[in-house]
Amino acid sequence: MTTSLGLDPKKIADLRKTADSITEKVRPLIKSNTTLTVERAVLRLMGLDGTDADGVPLPNVVVNHLRSILGGGIAIPVARGMLHHNLGINELAEKVSAGEISLLENTSVSRTRAEEFLTELVDEQLETIENNRKTREKMISDLGEGPKPWQYVIVATGNIYEDAIQAKAAAEKGADIIAVIRTTGQSLLDYIPYGITTEGFGGTYATQANFRHMRKALDEVSVKQGRYIRLVNYASGLCMPEIVVMGAFERLDMMLNDSMYGILFRDINPVRTFVDQYFSRMINAFSGMIINTGEDNYLTTADAIESAHTVLASDLINESFAKAAGLKPAQMGLGHAFEINPDTEDGFLMELAQALMLREIFPEAPLKYMPPTKFMSGDIFKGFIMNAMFNLAGVWSNQGIQLLGMLTEAMHTPFLHDRFLALENSRYIMNGARHIGDAVSINPDGIIAKRAHHVVDETVKFLHEVEFDGLLKSIAQGRFADISRTMDGGKGLAGVIEKNDDYSNPFALAMARKTGIGEEVTKWI
Amino acid sequence: MDLNLKEIKPYGDTLGDGAVQLSFTLPLKCGAHSTEAARRLVLSMGFSEAEVVNNVDIGEGFTFFVVYGKGCRSIDVTTIEVAQVKTSVWSRAECNTKAPEMFDRKLIVVGACIGEDAHTVGIDAIMNMKGFNGHYGLERYSGFESHNLGAQVTPENLLEKAIALKADAVLVSQVVTQRDIHMKNLTQFVEMVEASGKRNEMLLIAGGPRIDNALALELGYDAGFGRGSYAEDVASYILQELYRRKTSALA
DSSP: OOOOOOOOHHHHHHHHHHHHHHHHTTHHHHHTEEEHHHHHHHHHHTTOOOBOTTSOBHHHHHHHHTGGGGGGOSHHHHHHHHHHHTOOHHHHHHHHHTTSOOTTSOOSOOHHHHHHHHHHHHHHHHHHHHHHHHHHHHHHHHHOOOOSSEEEEEEOOSOHHHHHHHHHHHHHTTOSEEEEOOOTTGGGOSSOOOSOOOOOSSSOOOOHHHHHHHHHHHHHHHHHHTSOOEEEEEOOSTTHHHHHHHHHHTTOOEEEOOSSHHHHHSOBOHHHHHHHHHHHHHHHHHHTOEEEOOTHHHHHHSOTTTTHHHHHHHHHHHHHHHHHTTOOGGGEEOEEEOOSOTTSTTHHHHHHHHHHHHHHHSTTSOOEEEOOOTTOOSOHHHHHHHHHHHHHHHHHTTOSEEEOOOTTTTTSSOOHHHHHHHHHHHHHHHHHTTTHHHHOOOOTTSHHHHHHHHHHHHHHHHHHHHHHHOHHHHHHTTTTTTOOOOTTOSBTGGGEEEOOTTOOOHHHHHHHHHHTOGGGGGGTO | OOOOTTSBOOOSSSTTOOOEEEEEEESSOSSHHHHHHHHHHHHTTTOSEEEEEEEEEOSTTOEEEEEEEESOOOBOGGGOOOOOOOSOOOOHHHHHHHHHHHOSSOEEEEEEEBTTOOOOHHHHHHHSTTOBTTBOOGGGOTTEEEEEOOSSBOHHHHHHHHHHTTOSEEEEEOOOOGGGHHHHHHHHHHHHHHHHTOGGGSEEEEESTTOOHHHHHHHTOSEEEOTTOOHHHHHHHHHHHHHHHHHHHHO
16 A cells, blocks of 8 residues: 555554543443343353243343342352252253242352362353354465455345345355344344344344354355355444354354444443443454444434544544454454535545545554445435445555445345445446555645545544543533433443452453453453 | 326337336346346336346346336326425525514424334434534524434333423434334324324324325324425424414414
8 A cells, every 4th residue: 555645653643542541531430340241241151042931031031030149240150050050051040040049049169169160161162262263264264255345245134044045145246244234123122032033124133043044154155155255243232242252152253343332323321331342342352253343323423524533533442442352453343434425526535535544544454434325315326326436435445344335225125136236336346446546646735635634633632622521421422423422321221230349250351361461351341 | 398198108218108227136047038037027017118138147046137118008197196295395594584473482393213213314314403415404493492312212202202392293203114114103103192182282293215295194194204305394394384273273
């Protein structure tokens, strides 16, 4: 890449320092709390799965049963129960559900004995996840992968069997990444549905069985196409860490995972989200998944020109939180979007400026670039050209993950051929302009360079304000996306639990050792 | 051009040629056989000619077609009536000037996207300060006090809020329409309002990309606004309709 906008490295370093200072102030809040879904994720990591006779997921059954002592973490009391009753975790949970066993009663099993048992169990369980990671790495090295920007398309039929057929068709025609959109409203469920599902609204339920079904389909087509096809799902909402655990067990490759999205766009309590995102990202980091952050949402809510700096600001905050959870830059699909009003003169140049700017600021991150949505209309022909311009900006600025726009965006979930046409559009543009970033340099006094400098300067100002007021207060003031959320508002607050001094989450430290953050993790969890 | 309104046909490049472009996918393998199938399918739709200009394999045994049909049926437009919103559209400036002449207080508008639908794009476009595409939202209209409750609001909550705020108009947005979920949500809300006995105290307005005035009326709303509607359309309607009701009540 020779496109240099001439951004001042000192200014960029200062931005990162400011972002770190902002997230550091949220750290004590994350450190001192756990949540229902974090504890359910621990149970899932321990191997618990399935539902009781009434269809309630067993992780929910056990967490609800131990609700009064969750401040100490769920692992120890469950380990004690397993040892005392000499039962596997699923059998134990079933008996808890049936009322035959109470884990609230004292057992003869010492804490030390429980901890020893957990150490072994944790190693065993994490090995499964590590093996998935190795399988992915081996498949990529054996089969190869598509050139970046990777072509990301969405399936959303509601029926996982139908999704798999559509995903395979897309992969045959050039898709590198398949995302199964979740059914409307799943983000607000405080549990994970179980089993294969064939009905949904605007998407398909994220369940472990659905993950498995799609993974299998994509593995088949990967081998057939000689190219590893990645699978994505959505770790947002009230079950962030549990979704990531399921993804880690079923070898998903990417997760939508944003540190603030739930707060702003789903009205989930800020404390709940900050705690959930941290542990979920640790699992992402350990399992080798790439996270995708949701900055595109800032521009659909607020104006894309005026609010460009909030995207960079959020990317920096997301990066800082991600780093703290052990994610490497190559795992950070930091987000942005192509949402400027198409009637704007030189609007494309401003889009390009923003894309090149982010490329320069996050050189190793596989940036996640989102297509036009806000100004897509029933004029599918114009929409198709807008998507072409988006693809040009994507290949020019060497994006990592290009979510292909559909010409029928804003009307209905994509038809099979909408996806095909999107892939054709992208293939033509990206192939025809593959090395444009190397061939064309940016005039340092032109509109593009000036626009990039302007956005950076705005971000410096904005982040300093956020640093001064603190992140939570800034969110309450509506600084992000013009949306105001308060610490004691939003969904899921009742599921935030203050930790005791003897809190234990045996997976956190074990994963932290392997991702390289080591003992640092104890500052956060 | 000599138009016969009783026999209107699509216009390609000659009056009355009935030219239509179609594109669709068949769950058939790409080849001569499926191409003929596509051609016959289009003929069966009432075209006298059909030309398959593109057939392409799009994976997994599916084929995408582009077909031109000609000489299709005609329509008698003299008998068609459409339930359009009858009030005229004022600009924001006009609304701001006229509102205080029509009412001695601000009109209260409460809006939300109900059910599990998480899309705020529609309700934001109409209500938020910034509006959409250069058309400011109701929050910038001096004659209104607007409350945008956002998305994923239950019908119960919306009604509760509307009653508590003494709403003059309630805007209900629905974006997700898969399996006609929007119809269910919209109907449920209207039924709840009726059951509460407050139906006559508030204008009920539905909005969304797949909603039009006719559908809204059919579901029991006072008006509906679809794709391409802006805040001024909604504001003008609320002002004029409430003024009409106010003055007709006096008379």
